[in-house]
Amino acid sequence: MGRKIAYFLEEVGGITSLFWQIILHIVRPPFKGKYIISQMLEIGVNTLPIASIMAVFTGMVLAVQTYIKLREFNAETVVGGVVAASMCKELGPVLTAIIVAGRIGSSTTAEIGSMKVTEQIDALETLAVNPIKQLACPRFIASLIMLPCLTIYTDLIGILGGYAVGVYRFSICSSIYVDNSISFVSPWDILSGLIKAFFFGMIIIVIGCYKGFTTIGGAKGVGKATTSSVVISSILILVSNYFLTVLLYQ
Amino acid sequence: MITITNLWKGFGENQVLKGLNLSIKKGEIMVIIGQSGSGKSVLLKLIIGLLKPDRGEINISGCDITKLSDVELQKVRLKFSMLFQEGALFDSMTVGENVGFFLLEHTNKPRHEIFKIVKEKLKIVGLEGVEDLSPSQLSGGMRKRVALARAIATSPEIILYDEPTTGIDPIMGASINHLIRELQSHMSLTSIAVTHDMKSAYQIGDRLAMLYDGKIIEVGTPKEIKSTQNPVVHQFITGAVHGPITDS
Ligand SMILES: Nc1ncnc2c1ncn2[C@@H]1O[C@H](COP(=O)(O)OP(=O)(O)OP(=O)(O)O)[C@@H](O)[C@H]1O
Ligand SMILES: [Mg+2]
Numbered sequence: 001m002g003r004k005i006a007y008f009l010e011e012v013g014g015i016t017s018l019f020w021q022i023i024l025h026i027v028r029p030p031f032k033g034k035y036i037i038s039q040m041l042e043i044g045v046n047t048l049p050i051a052s053i054m055a056v057f058t059g060m061v062l063a064v065q066t067y068i069k070l071r072e073f074n075a076e077t078v079v080g081g082v083v084a085a086s087m088c089k090e091l092g093p094v095l096t097a098i099i100v101a102g103r104i105g106s107s108t109t110a111e112i113g114s115m116k117v118t119e120q121i122d123a124l125e126t127l128a129v130n131p132i133k134q135l136a137c138p139r140f141i142a143s144l145i146m147l148p149c150l151t152i153y154t155d156l157i158g159i160l161g162g163y164a165v166g167v168y169r170f171s172i173c174s175s176i177y178v179d180n181s182i183s184f185v186s187p188w189d190i191l192s193g194l195i196k197a198f199f200f201g202m203i204i205i206v207i208g209c210y211k212g213f214t215t216i217g218g219a220k221g222v223g224k225a226t227t228s229s230v231v232i233s234s235i236l237i238l239v240s241n242y243f244l245t246v247l248l249y250q
Numbered sequence: 251m252i253t254i255t256n257l258w259k260g261f262g263e264n265q266v267l268k269g270l271n272l273s274i275k276k277g278e279i280m281v282i283i284g285q286s287g288s289g290k291s292v293l294l295k296l297i298i299g300l301l302k303p304d305r306g307e308i309n310i311s312g313c314d315i316t317k318l319s320d321v322e323l324q325k326v327r328l329k330f331s332m333l334f335q336e337g338a339l340f341d342s343m344t345v346g347e348n349v350g351f352f353l354l355e356h357t358n359k360p361r362h363e364i365f366k367i368v369k370e371k372l373k374i375v376g377l378e379g380v381e382d383l384s385p386s387q388l389s390g391g392m393r394k395r396v397a398l399a400r401a402i403a404t405s406p407e408i409i410l411y412d413e414p415t416t417g418i419d420p421i422m423g424a425s426i427n428h429l430i431r432e433l434q435s436h437m438s439l440t441s442i443a444v445t446h447d448m449k450s451a452y453q454i455g456d457r458l459a460m461l462y463d464g465k466i467i468e469v470g471t472p473k474e475i476k477s478t479q480n481p482v483v484h485q486f487i488t489g490a491v492h493g494p495i496t497d498s
Binding site: 111 | 320338356400
């Protein structure tokens, strides 16, 4: 038990220290634009297909469920508002982050971890290049930018999915549906979702890099680190989402 | 040039180095021999500052590198190059980008000029036309030679070789040994090479040092080592099955 607590504290300490080192290296020149761009493509563009599928079906199923319930109260026109608000405030940012944790968190850990166990990280240092600056900073910046962008995209796609179901399947009047959606969602709702996405982007990359840099034990170690990277960042996303919600809506 | 005093390093329960002393003169090739797992790679990593010792000093040109901050250490590292045991090539880059990595990162030379240097260095290690391949397309021996090219492309003062000839066929091994000697005379380097290949050790070493039980137990020229009185060293260099190393 004591050992588990010590291990836990060590992990928290290591992650915090990595976070500050990343920040320090970001503000210290030289800056590496080209690495950031390629990471942005990887995180943003290559996540679009799976994010689209996730968003459209989430929006659709939300519309179905709320319609069934709201019809009992003759309030089915509110479906649009419920879908839009849930997408922007909660489902858009959280689901996007979970998907990115699965795709990018895992690949970050796997790539850095295999570099670690094959001594490529050591080699970087002997060539007088800081591994955090080279590997963690571009990913960090790219993720901070791309997660909110992806979230805007999934919000929209989810709302469209809900619209398709509400208007074409349940024959809610299109203009009522749209009006209702707009009146239900305030700019702050959208913004708070994006602020969440920003934090989730941080979590995914810091955990992904930390697990990579601390990988030991060959190919098996890389596998283990990758799994725990995804598990830890998913948990942190879900838990921090609660606290962020409380903070942002008080 | 490099003086190591009372160096201790352990990993948990496992004490690897136990008060090691060694000094390396400017311009020589020091070969460190020792059994697998005796801590040769660990010693090289301590010298280049990749690992921190538990105790002891490593003095390089009058500066104790164990006490430097990361930023200062990076400056000292510009003098160093290291050839890793498994090559440690960056597999997200091409062979050419690997060899040119240091120049691409730390100089403002135009790309085509850097790639001319890259070609040159690859030719030195006996490779041509491999610049655009990825490291995973190379054989183990080729990877090692690319790693060697990357190590010399930084124009270092000190090179650390971790088993430069293991995993390479005997003829290529001989030419690598020859190359290490050549580089030594042309570039006025100081080198430390780690190996358990005795033939290679005699060929490239100005002096040999035997690492055993966490300490350097004997240092001498190849001739002195061959006529050693120390039974441990004798068993190691002759590769005898019975002797103090295996019987204890
Ligand atoms: N990062 C590390 N963490 C824990 N133990 C380590 C680490 N690096 C090395 N060791 C341990 O230190 C000891 C010496 O390892 P080292 O790699 O230096 O051996 P070596 O002499 O280079 O052997 P070989 O000739 O097989 O390469 C081994 O017992 C190894 O398990
Ligand atoms: Mg070794």
